[in-house]
Amino acid sequence: MPEKKLRITLVKSPIGNPNRQKLTIKALGLKRIRQTVEHPDNPSIRGMIYKVRHLVQVEETESSTTPG
Numbered sequence: 001m002p003e004k005k006l007r008i009t010l011v012k013s014p015i016g017n018p019n020r021q022k023l024t025i026k027a028l029g030l031k032r033i034r035q036t037v038e039h040p041d042n043p044s045i046r047g048m049i050y051k052v053r054h055l056v057q058v059e060e061t062e063s064s065t066t067p068g
Contacts, residue, residue, distance in 0.1 A: 002062040004041040009034065012055045024052050038063075 010030040014022045028048055029037045039045045041060065049058055 005038045005061045005063045006041050006045060006049070007036055007038050007059040007061050008049065009036040009057045009059075010055060011057045014052070014055055017055070021052050021055070024048050025055065028052075028056075030056070 008028055008030065010025065010033050013033060014025045028039070028045075038061070049056060
């Protein structure tokens, strides 16, 4: 069964936003504009994305993991 992943891309700079939002962007692993990271689709990551939704673009993908 494929695991759902979220592909998160930073599309706007966090400069000028509250420090808490800058720390959320950093916790997601984003450092520069147009950088993309993948995270598992879970409530914790969804909550982080919700707080910085004006700075990021999110795509849902399915990752097929092969055991072995």
